Amino acid sequence: MTVIASKGAGPFIAPAAILSLLVALVPVIFIFYNSTAGGTSTEAFTSILESNLFLRAMRTTVEVSLLASLLSVVLGYVVALHLARQSARRRAALMVLVLLPFWTSILVKSYAFTIILGREGIINSFLSWALGAEVVLPLIFNRVGVMVGMTNYLTPLVVFPVLASLLAIDPALYRAAEIMGAKPARIFLTVTLPLSAPGVLAGALSAAVMSLGFFIVPALMGGKQDIMLANLVDFYTREVLDWNVASAVGVILFALVAIFAVPAMLLRGKQQGAR
Amino acid sequence: MTHRRMKLPMINRRNFLAKAGLATAGVLAAPYVSTSYAATKELVLVTWGGNYRQGMEDGLVKPFMKETGINVTVLDTPDMAKVKAQVMTGNVQWDVFDAPGSMGASGATNGYWEKLPSGLFDEEDLTLKSKEFLVPFFTFAGGIAFDPARFPDGKHPKTFADYFNAEAFPGRRTLRTRAMETLEIALLGDGVAPAELYPLDIDRAFKVLEKIKPHVAKWVEATPQTVTLLQTKEADFSFTYANRIQASNRDQGVKLGFSFDQNLNGVEYLAVLKGAPNKENAFKFLSFAMKPEYQASCMEAKGGAPISRKAYSLLKPESLEWLPKLDATNNAYINDEWWATKLEATERRFKEWLLG
Known part of the structure; x- marks a missing residue:
C-alpha cells in the first residue's frame, strides 16, 4: 500500500478512502463512545466481563472462528489447487459450483444439511444400511453441525485469494524445480506453498473475521451451547435496547477482530517488503 | 405541506435549488409545526414481510386507502432499535408500528408510543381491552x-x-x-x-x-x-x-x-410512534383495523385470531379451525x-x- 501511495496514487485512492472513513469509522467511533456512556462510565464493560454468559459466548466465538477458519483454509486450498490445474473454461464452470453455497439462503441450506446429517439423514441411513445395524451419529445440532455449516459458507472466501496466488506462480518455476530433480512433494513444499502464502493469509483472515461476526449458522445448526458474541449484540440492541452493553460487546468483538487482523497485516507487509 | 405538495410536479432544473431549499426548511421546521400534519394524506406502516405483509395489504391497507383516501406506505420489519433511534434523534419517520407483545410493552415502558385517544375502539367488542399506548391487534396461538x-x-x-x-x-x-x-x-x-x-x-x-x-x-x-x-x-x-x-x-x-x-397465546399490538408525522391518520388506521369486518378480512388473509368478537362470525369455517377457541379456560396469554x-x-x- 505505502509503496503504491508514494508513487502519486493518493488522489485516486482519496475518494474511496474518505467514503469508507465516513461510512465505517464514524459509526465505529459512535460505538466506542456509546460503550462508555459518553466516556463517563465503564459499567457496561464490568457488567459483561462479570457475566458468565458473556465469557462463555466469547470463548465459543473464538473457538468456532479459529476452527472454522482452519478447516476452511485446508478445504479451500485443496479446491483452489484443483481449480488451478484445470483449463480456463473448465475452471470457470467449476468456480460457479464453488460460489453456489454463497448464493443459497442459509435457511434452505440448514434444511438441506438436516436431510444429509440428521438422525434419519442420508449419512446415517447409509451407514445403518451398510453396517446392518442402526447408526445414529450426532452430526447436526452440535459443534460438528456448526463446522459443516460454517466451512460451507467460508470455503469460497478462501478459494478465490488462494487461486489468484496459485495462478500467479510462473510455470517456469515448476519446470525448473523438476529439472533440478525435485519430487512433487518437494515442489509443493518449496515452490507452491510459499508462493501461495499471501493468498492463504488473505483467505484465512477473511474467513476468521467473517466467522467472528457469525450467529445464524450456529443458531440453526449448532447445539444449545453454541451461542456467539453476535447473538449477544443482537439481544442487547433489539430486545433489551441497552445500547451501552451492546456497544461494549461490539467493542470487544472489534478487539478480537483486530487481534486476528493486525498480525496478518504486518506479516503481509513484511512479505511485500521482502520481494 | 399541501401547498408544497401541489407545486412539486412543477419542479424543473431552474427552480430546483429554490425548491430544495424550501423542502429542507420544511423538514427542519417539521418538529415545530407537527399539528399542521393533521391534514396530510400519508401514513407509514411498519409490518412484517412475506405472506404476512401481503395479507396486511389485501385485508386491511387497501380497504383503508379506498375508504379514507390516505396513501399508506408499507415498510418491512418492525425493529425496536430503529424506533429507539428515531425517537431519540427526534427524526420520526414511521407512524404505525406492528408490535409483538414484548416490543409493544418495552416501547410503552420507554415512552416510545403516543397515548391513544379514548373512543377509538368499540371496547365491548374486544376480547382484550385496549391499553394506554397499545391496542391488541390479534393473537397467535x-x-x-x-x-x-x-x-x-x-x-x-x-x-x-x-x-x-x-x-x-x-x-x-x-x-x-x-x-x-x-x-x-x-x-x-x-x-x-x-x-x-x-x-x-x-x-x-x-x-x-x-x-x-x-x-x-x-x-x-x-x-x-x-x-x-x-x-x-x-x-x-x-x-x-x-x-x-x-x-x-x-x-x-x-x-x-x-x-x-x-x-x-401471544398478543400482537398496534402502536403509534411518539411524534409520528401523520399521527391523526395513524389513529384513524388503528380504529379502522379494529373494526370487525377488517379484523376478519385481515386475519383471513394472513392468519391469527381476531380481537374483535364479531369478526369470528365473519370468518370462513376452515379458517376458524386454525384459531384457539374463544372461551377455552386452560389457555393462557403472555x-x-x-x-x-x-x-x-x-x-x-x-x-x-x-x-x-
Whole structure:
C-alpha cells in the first residue's frame, strides 16, 4: 500500500478512502463512545466481563472462528489447487459450483444439511444400511453441525485469494524445480506453498473475521451451547435496547477482530517488503 | 405541506435549488409545526414481510386507502432499535408500528408510543381491552405440533402437561432459546393454572426445564425451524404456532397436526410512534383495523385470531379451525407487562442455564 501511495496514487485512492472513513469509522467511533456512556462510565464493560454468559459466548466465538477458519483454509486450498490445474473454461464452470453455497439462503441450506446429517439423514441411513445395524451419529445440532455449516459458507472466501496466488506462480518455476530433480512433494513444499502464502493469509483472515461476526449458522445448526458474541449484540440492541452493553460487546468483538487482523497485516507487509 | 405538495410536479432544473431549499426548511421546521400534519394524506406502516405483509395489504391497507383516501406506505420489519433511534434523534419517520407483545410493552415502558385517544375502539367488542399506548391487534396461538402419521391420537402430547411428561409421551421435543414462552409452558406443564401464571415462579420453571432437558432435540432460535424439524423427523413433537402449521400444511405434502387443547397465546399490538408525522391518520388506521369486518378480512388473509368478537362470525369455517377457541379456560396469554421489566435478567439467566 505505502509503496503504491508514494508513487502519486493518493488522489485516486482519496475518494474511496474518505467514503469508507465516513461510512465505517464514524459509526465505529459512535460505538466506542456509546460503550462508555459518553466516556463517563465503564459499567457496561464490568457488567459483561462479570457475566458468565458473556465469557462463555466469547470463548465459543473464538473457538468456532479459529476452527472454522482452519478447516476452511485446508478445504479451500485443496479446491483452489484443483481449480488451478484445470483449463480456463473448465475452471470457470467449476468456480460457479464453488460460489453456489454463497448464493443459497442459509435457511434452505440448514434444511438441506438436516436431510444429509440428521438422525434419519442420508449419512446415517447409509451407514445403518451398510453396517446392518442402526447408526445414529450426532452430526447436526452440535459443534460438528456448526463446522459443516460454517466451512460451507467460508470455503469460497478462501478459494478465490488462494487461486489468484496459485495462478500467479510462473510455470517456469515448476519446470525448473523438476529439472533440478525435485519430487512433487518437494515442489509443493518449496515452490507452491510459499508462493501461495499471501493468498492463504488473505483467505484465512477473511474467513476468521467473517466467522467472528457469525450467529445464524450456529443458531440453526449448532447445539444449545453454541451461542456467539453476535447473538449477544443482537439481544442487547433489539430486545433489551441497552445500547451501552451492546456497544461494549461490539467493542470487544472489534478487539478480537483486530487481534486476528493486525498480525496478518504486518506479516503481509513484511512479505511485500521482502520481494 | 399541501401547498408544497401541489407545486412539486412543477419542479424543473431552474427552480430546483429554490425548491430544495424550501423542502429542507420544511423538514427542519417539521418538529415545530407537527399539528399542521393533521391534514396530510400519508401514513407509514411498519409490518412484517412475506405472506404476512401481503395479507396486511389485501385485508386491511387497501380497504383503508379506498375508504379514507390516505396513501399508506408499507415498510418491512418492525425493529425496536430503529424506533429507539428515531425517537431519540427526534427524526420520526414511521407512524404505525406492528408490535409483538414484548416490543409493544418495552416501547410503552420507554415512552416510545403516543397515548391513544379514548373512543377509538368499540371496547365491548374486544376480547382484550385496549391499553394506554397499545391496542391488541390479534393473537397467535403457541402449542404442540406433531406428525399424525407417526404419532396418531393418544401417542402425541396435547397439553403442556403432556409435553413435559416424557414418560407418558416418549419422543424428542423442541423448545425455544428464549425464556419468554418457554418458562410459561414449563409452568403450565407443571400444573400451574393459567389464571395464576403471573408473576412467573421462575425457580419452579427452571426445575421443570431441568427434567425435560434430555428430551429436547433442538433449542430453536429461528421460528421456521420449529416446523422443518418435524418435517425432517429430527423432532417428534414441536412447540410452534398454529399459523405456521396452517401455512405449511397448505404449501407442503406432509400434513402436520396442531393441538388446540391448550395454547399459550401471544398478543400482537398496534402502536403509534411518539411524534409520528401523520399521527391523526395513524389513529384513524388503528380504529379502522379494529373494526370487525377488517379484523376478519385481515386475519383471513394472513392468519391469527381476531380481537374483535364479531369478526369470528365473519370468518370462513376452515379458517376458524386454525384459531384457539374463544372461551377455552386452560389457555393462557403472555403477559407482556410482566416481561417488560424482567426481560434482561430472566433472559440472561435462561441463556446461562442453557449453556450449563
